[in-house]
Amino acid sequence: MQIDTLSVDARNRESTHHGTLGFPMAVYHSVLSQNVLGYIRLHWHEELQFCLVFQGPVAFSAEDRTWQLETGDGIFINSGYLHMARPLGNPDAGYICLDIHPRLLCGFPGSVLEQDYVLPALSDPVLTARPLYRKDPWQAAVLQKIREIYQESETKKPGWELLATARVYEIFAAILSHQPSDDCRTRKWSRANTVAQRILSYLTAHYEEKITLAQVAVYASYTESECCRIFKRFTGESIFAYLRELRLEQSVRLLDSTDQSISEIGESCGFRSPSYYIEAFRQQFHCTPFQYRKKKRT
Incomplete structure (x- = not known):
C-alpha cells in the first residue's frame, strides 16, 4: 500500500490510522517520487516504525540526526519522535515501512510485556532511532524479518497476522537486546x-x-x-x-x-x-x- 500524501493534525502528528483497532499494524510500500512533494516531510506518530530500503539511497532523519541508507539497509524509529525521509539522487527511491502501535506489543494493560519492556523502551532517550545495516549479522536478521512481514501482508494467507506478530516480537527483542553499552548511554532527552x-x-x-x-x-x-x-x-x-x-x-x-x-x-x-x-x-x-x-x- 502506498500513501501519496501525509495527513497531520494540529500538532503535526500523523492522522492516518495505521491498521485497525483489532490489529494495529500497517505495512506500506513507499516510493518517494509518488509523494506530493517527492519526500516524506517532518512528522511524528504514536506507532513504532521499522523500515527497509528497497531502492536507495534514502536519507532518514529522526530528531536531530540523519542517516544515509542504501538498498537493503533500514531503520527503527521510536514512538513520538519527529522524523522524515528524502531520496538521495534517485527520485524513485523507496522503502518498506511497518507502522506498529505499541499496544500490539503490550498484549494487555499491566502485562509484563508492557511494564518491563514496552513502556521503558518508549521513554528511553537512547532509542530515538536505530539504523539497521545489512552487513551486520543481527541487523541483517531483523531486516529479513521486515521483508518477510511485508511478503506475508501481500499474500494475506490465513494466519498471516499471527506470523507477522511473532516476527514483530522477535524484531523488538533484537532491538532491546542490542542496546549500547552503559558508557554510551549518555544521551539525554532533549527539549x-x-x-x-x-x-x-x-x-x-x-x-x-x-x-x-x-x-x-x-x-x-x-x-x-x-x-x-x-x-x-x-x-x-x-x-x-x-x-x-x-x-x-x-x-x-x-x-x-x-x-x-x-x-x-x-x-x-x-x-x-x-x-x-x-x-x-x-x-x-x-x-x-x-x-x-x-x-x-x-
Whole structure:
C-alpha cells in the first residue's frame, strides 16, 4: 500500500490510522517520487516504525540526526519522535515501512510485556532511532524479518497476522537486546524535539496567515535564533522554506479536491499574490497550478 500524501493534525502528528483497532499494524510500500512533494516531510506518530530500503539511497532523519541508507539497509524509529525521509539522487527511491502501535506489543494493560519492556523502551532517550545495516549479522536478521512481514501482508494467507506478530516480537527483542553499552548511554532527552514539534504545530495551524519569526519564537518559547538553529537541525532547511513547501502541499490538495480559482487557492494557502504562488508552484513541481490541475483531470 502506498500513501501519496501525509495527513497531520494540529500538532503535526500523523492522522492516518495505521491498521485497525483489532490489529494495529500497517505495512506500506513507499516510493518517494509518488509523494506530493517527492519526500516524506517532518512528522511524528504514536506507532513504532521499522523500515527497509528497497531502492536507495534514502536519507532518514529522526530528531536531530540523519542517516544515509542504501538498498537493503533500514531503520527503527521510536514512538513520538519527529522524523522524515528524502531520496538521495534517485527520485524513485523507496522503502518498506511497518507502522506498529505499541499496544500490539503490550498484549494487555499491566502485562509484563508492557511494564518491563514496552513502556521503558518508549521513554528511553537512547532509542530515538536505530539504523539497521545489512552487513551486520543481527541487523541483517531483523531486516529479513521486515521483508518477510511485508511478503506475508501481500499474500494475506490465513494466519498471516499471527506470523507477522511473532516476527514483530522477535524484531523488538533484537532491538532491546542490542542496546549500547552503559558508557554510551549518555544521551539525554532533549527539549529540542518538543521545540521543533511546537514550531511545526504553529506553521500547520497558521500557514494561511502572514507568519513572522517573532510569532514562531513566542509560540515555541525560545529565541528566534534558537528556533532557526533547532529547526535547521531537524529538517535541513529554514523555517520559511519549510513553510513554503507546506503551503504548496496544501494548495495541491485544493487543486485536486475543489473548483476554486488559482488565485483563490494561492490566497487561502498564504501566498501574498497569485504571481508569487504560480512561480513558487512552478519551481517546486515544474509546471503551473493550471497545468497541474488540467493534467490531473484529463
